[in-house]
Amino acid sequence: MSVSIGNDLFQSRLDQVLVDSARAQLAAQRTFDAAETGDAVNLDSVMGSARNDIATVSSSRMITVYRVPGQDFDPAAPQDFESPGLDAAVISPELREAVSENAEGQWWQSVGFSGSATGSPGIVVGQRVTVPGAGDYELYMGYDLSDQEETLQFVQRTLFVAGLALLALVGAVAWVVVRIVVRPIREAAETSERLAAGELEVRIDRTGDDEIATLARSFNEMADTLQSRIRELAELSLVQQRFVSDVSHELRTPLTTIRLAGDVLYDQRDDFAPATARTAELLHTQVERFELLLADLLEISRYDAGSAELETEPTSIARLAEESVEEMRDLARQHGSELLLVAPGGYTEVDVDPRRIRRIVRNLVGNAIEHGEGRPVVVSVDSSEGAVALGVRDYGLGMKEEYTERVFDRFWRADPSRRRTIGGTGLGLSIAMSDTRLHGGSLDVWSRPGLGSLFRLTLPRVPGGPLGTSPLSLPPTDTEPPVTVPDDAVSGRQDGSS
Known part of the structure; x- marks a missing residue:
C-alpha cells in the first residue's frame, strides 16, 4: 500500500x-x-x-x-x-x-x-x-516535492501503526484459536497415544456442546468399548492358556501310567504273537509322541502366559552346534543324509540359555533331515563383532516363497499330505521362534522349490544389544550340495574378536 x-x-x-x-x-x-x-x-x-x-x-x-x-x-x-x-x-x-x-x-x-x-x-x-x-x-x-514526501511519510506512519494493530489482532485471534481448537486436538492426540501405548483407562476431559466436545465424547465411548473388548479377550486368552496348562498337567499322571504299562508290553513284545507285538510297538511309539506333544504344549502355554524366562550362562555356539550335530548324526544316516558342520567363527562364549538354543538347533536340523531327500545337510556357524549366527542348509524339496511367511505358525505344514518321518509335533518351529525372540535375536528362512531351504539364527553377543548385520548371508551363495566332504568334516578356528 x-x-x-x-x-x-x-x-x-x-x-x-x-x-x-x-x-x-x-x-x-x-x-x-x-x-x-x-x-x-x-x-x-x-x-x-x-x-x-x-x-x-x-x-x-x-x-x-x-x-x-x-x-x-x-x-x-x-x-x-x-x-x-x-x-x-x-x-x-x-x-x-x-x-x-x-x-x-x-x-x-x-x-x-x-x-x-x-x-x-x-x-x-x-x-x-x-x-x-x-x-x-x-x-x-x-x-x-517536500509536501508530497510529508504526505507519504504520514501515510506510512499510519500504515505502520495500523499494521502493528492488525498484527496484534491477528496474534490475539491465533491465540484464541489455539486455545479453543488446537489445544483440545493436542490433548486428544496425546490421549490417543497413551491409549495406543496400553493405558486403557485414559479419557479426554471435555464438556460442552461444540464439535470438539462431540469428538471427545465419541473418543471416550470408543475407548470404553475397546477397553471392554480387550478385557474380554484377555480373560478368554487367560482361560484358554489355563485350560491348556491344566489339561497338560492333568494328562501327565495317566500318561505316565500308560507309559509304564506300554514299556512293560514293549519289553515283552518278542513273546507275543506278531499282531500283538506290532500293537505294542505302535503303542510305544505313539506314547512317546504324545509325551513330546504334551511337553511342547506346556512350553507354548508358558510363552502365551508370559512366564518363560531365560537361564543364561556363557556358551560357545560353535561347540553347542557341534554337540547337537553329533547327537543327530545317526538320525541323518538313517535318512541317507550326510550331516556337515562348517564353523569359521562362533567359538567365543556368549550369554545364552543353552537348553533353548540346543532345542532350536535340534528342531532346525531335524526339519532339514526330514525334508533333505537324502542329500547333505550343512550346519554353519560364524560370528561378527556384534552377533553370532547359526545356519542350517538343506538341498531337498524346498517350498514356495509365500509358504515361508507361515512356516513358523503352529501346526502348519506346507504339504498336509506329507507324513512326518521323525515324529514331530508341528510346534517345533513355533517354539524355536519364541526361544529366539526371548533371546532378542532373529530367525529367518529362505527356501525355493527344488533348491532346498536355509534357516538362519542370529543372536546378539551382548544380551539386549543390537543385532546389526548377520555374519551369514541370506539368501545363500550356494545352490548345489557339497560333493565330497568327510563325515566328520569340521573346519573352524578359535575366534578371538569375531
Whole structure:
C-alpha cells in the first residue's frame, strides 16, 4: 500500500509539473516573440521579463537558463542564468544532452535539492525556447516535492501503526484459536497415544456442546468399548492358556501310567504273537509322541502366559552346534543324509540359555533331515563383532516363497499330505521362534522349490544389544550340495574378536 500510494502521489505531481512547465514555457516563448530586440540591453530586459512571466504562470521559483551549445551567439545575447538550488550539480549531463538535442518536447528527471543526497526530493523539467536575435536556450524549472514526501511519510506512519494493530489482532485471534481448537486436538492426540501405548483407562476431559466436545465424547465411548473388548479377550486368552496348562498337567499322571504299562508290553513284545507285538510297538511309539506333544504344549502355554524366562550362562555356539550335530548324526544316516558342520567363527562364549538354543538347533536340523531327500545337510556357524549366527542348509524339496511367511505358525505344514518321518509335533518351529525372540535375536528362512531351504539364527553377543548385520548371508551363495566332504568334516578356528 505504501509503494502504491507513493507511486500515485509522484505520478499525480509529475503530471501537474509537466502541465505547469509547458504553460510557463509557452508564456516565455510568447514574451520572446512579442518583444522588439536589437541591442544587449533590450535582450537582457526581454530575458528578465520572460523569467518573471515564468515565475508568475508556474508554481516554481527555481528557473535556470543555458544557451544551447554549438551556436554562434552574438556577444549582446543574454548569458546563462542559474537560480539558487538549481545549478549544474543538480541538472545531470544526460538531461542537458536530451534537451539540447531535441527542440520539441519535455524532459524531466527526479533529483534531490539542497545539494545533498538526503535533501528534499524534486523534479527538474527541461525544455527549449528560442530568443529572436539571440538563438536557442535550454529552460529548466525545478519543482519541490517536500509536501508530497510529508504526505507519504504520514501515510506510512499510519500504515505502520495500523499494521502493528492488525498484527496484534491477528496474534490475539491465533491465540484464541489455539486455545479453543488446537489445544483440545493436542490433548486428544496425546490421549490417543497413551491409549495406543496400553493405558486403557485414559479419557479426554471435555464438556460442552461444540464439535470438539462431540469428538471427545465419541473418543471416550470408543475407548470404553475397546477397553471392554480387550478385557474380554484377555480373560478368554487367560482361560484358554489355563485350560491348556491344566489339561497338560492333568494328562501327565495317566500318561505316565500308560507309559509304564506300554514299556512293560514293549519289553515283552518278542513273546507275543506278531499282531500283538506290532500293537505294542505302535503303542510305544505313539506314547512317546504324545509325551513330546504334551511337553511342547506346556512350553507354548508358558510363552502365551508370559512366564518363560531365560537361564543364561556363557556358551560357545560353535561347540553347542557341534554337540547337537553329533547327537543327530545317526538320525541323518538313517535318512541317507550326510550331516556337515562348517564353523569359521562362533567359538567365543556368549550369554545364552543353552537348553533353548540346543532345542532350536535340534528342531532346525531335524526339519532339514526330514525334508533333505537324502542329500547333505550343512550346519554353519560364524560370528561378527556384534552377533553370532547359526545356519542350517538343506538341498531337498524346498517350498514356495509365500509358504515361508507361515512356516513358523503352529501346526502348519506346507504339504498336509506329507507324513512326518521323525515324529514331530508341528510346534517345533513355533517354539524355536519364541526361544529366539526371548533371546532378542532373529530367525529367518529362505527356501525355493527344488533348491532346498536355509534357516538362519542370529543372536546378539551382548544380551539386549543390537543385532546389526548377520555374519551369514541370506539368501545363500550356494545352490548345489557339497560333493565330497568327510563325515566328520569340521573346519573352524578359535575366534578371538569375531
